[in-house]
Amino acid sequence: MNEVIDAFRRVIPNRYKRTGRGWITFDCPACGDRRGRGGFLETPTGGFRYRCQNGGCDYEKRTGWEPEGGLFGRPRRLFQILGGDISDIPEKWLKSDPNPVKLSRAEWVKWMMSDTSSKRPVLRRPEDLNTLTDFPEVTLPQDCQLLWQATSKNARDAQDYVLNRSSLLAGHPFCWSPKYPRHVIVPFVCRNKLVGWIARKIDEGKEYAHIKCPNWPTHYMYNQQLVWRRPTVLVQEGTFDAILMGSLCTFGNTITDKQVNLLNSCGKKIILLPDFKKDEWWAYWQTAKDNNWYLAIPEYPGDDGHSGIDHIKDAGESISRNGLLYTMRTVMGSLTQDYLHAETIYGMRSRS
Numbered sequence: 001m002n003e004v005i006d007a008f009r010r011v012i013p014n015r016y017k018r019t020g021r022g023w024i025t026f027d028c029p030a031c032g033d034r035r036g037r038g039g040f041l042e043t044p045t046g047g048f049r050y051r052c053q054n055g056g057c058d059y060e061k062r063t064g065w066e067p068e069g070g071l072f073g074r075p076r077r078l079f080q081i082l083g084g085d086i087s088d089i090p091e092k093w094l095k096s097d098p099n100p101v102k103l104s105r106a107e108w109v110k111w112m113m114s115d116t117s118s119k120r121p122v123l124r125r126p127e128d129l130n131t132l133t134d135f136p137e138v139t140l141p142q143d144c145q146l147l148w149q150a151t152s153k154n155a156r157d158a159q160d161y162v163l164n165r166s167s168l169l170a171g172h173p174f175c176w177s178p179k180y181p182r183h184v185i186v187p188f189v190c191r192n193k194l195v196g197w198i199a200r201k202i203d204e205g206k207e208y209a210h211i212k213c214p215n216w217p218t219h220y221m222y223n224q225q226l227v228w229r230r231p232t233v234l235v236q237e238g239t240f241d242a243i244l245m246g247s248l249c250t251f252g253n254t255i256t257d258k259q260v261n262l263l264n265s266c267g268k269k270i271i272l273l274p275d276f277k278k279d280e281w282w283a284y285w286q287t288a289k290d291n292n293w294y295l296a297i298p299e300y301p302g303d304d305g306h307s308g309i310d311h312i313k314d315a316g317e318s319i320s321r322n323g324l325l326y327t328m329r330t331v332m333g334s335l336t337q338d339y340l341h342a343e344t345i346y347g348m349r350s351r352s
């Protein structure tokens with residue numbers, strides 16, 4: 001046990017209960033709860049988790065700490081709300097490890113170069129693959145044009161939206177249709193067929209932010225053909241990020257069983273990169289853990305990681321701010337299979 005856990009044990013209220021699964025529950029000090037809805041759990045790695053089951057509490061979203069990370073932000077505030085005095089904790093625990101393991105330059109160069117590899121994988125489960133790699137053809141919305149050739153005012157706004165996200169998206173074959181004038185359409189081609197499209201709204205607001213095509217290919221991942229070409233396969237949630245980074249995208253925060261099969265059957269190194277948003281990272285985290293895949297836990301440059309100011313929720317936001325190469329390096333330098341540690345990082349870095 002370390003001095004941080006020791007200090008927490010001293011400030012846990014006297015009125016507490018211990019549950020079968022190791023949680024210590026007591027009245028949450030953050031929300032004035034009186035029904036023992038706060039829960040504290042020590043992890044086998046010498047850290048802890050805390051969460052409150054009182055809706056609306058600041059700690060409804062779990063927080064936590066592990067010895068290699070500094071005690072700051074929400075876990076540190078929790079200690080103070082519990083009545084703890086920060087000066088009881090030795091200085092070394094307040095700062096994060098200054099020498100975290102990072103990808104070396106040689107490994108990074110190797111990874112970049114490997115892009116052109118033509119190595120063919122060994123397929124372990126060919127019987128599964130028909131449904132995974134072949135999808136029915138769909139049609140584009142009415143009067144669809146290539147975005148860059150469309151000239152209406154709305155189409156120009158759509159072009160601006162794309163270029164504002166990143167100038168590197170210029171020339172990508174997006175489409176535009178007067179049927180969805182305030183959207184950019186991203187078509188998906190697989191085995192020389194148009195197997196789907198998704199339309200992304202160019203204005204603020206959640207309503208119709210994404211429109212999926214009719215007969216949506218549920219188990220399709222954008223860029224999934226790349227699993228045959230790359231020794232390393234990065235999977236994330238958003239389409240634009242996938243276009244920019246040459247990664248796969250799942251169009252959301254979950255990965256279906258068939259997608260898991262495809263990723264496992266390709267025999268490559270699989271890395272999942274969830275969005276740092278609310279609890280939405282959870283499904284990716286769980287899937288990576290279940291399959292022994294890697295997780296990326298990037299500290300995006302420009303996000304201080306705990307204050308919430310300048311929060312960066314995904315690679316796309318980091319690319320707008322820091323550029324593509326910097327973002328790639330940050331992501332690829334952050335891989336881990338320490339799932340407990342990753343859980344803590346996602347909990348700390350995610351915002352609503």
Ligand SMILES: [Zn+2]
Pocket residue numbers: 028029030031032033038052053054057058059060
């Ligand atoms: Zn609470």
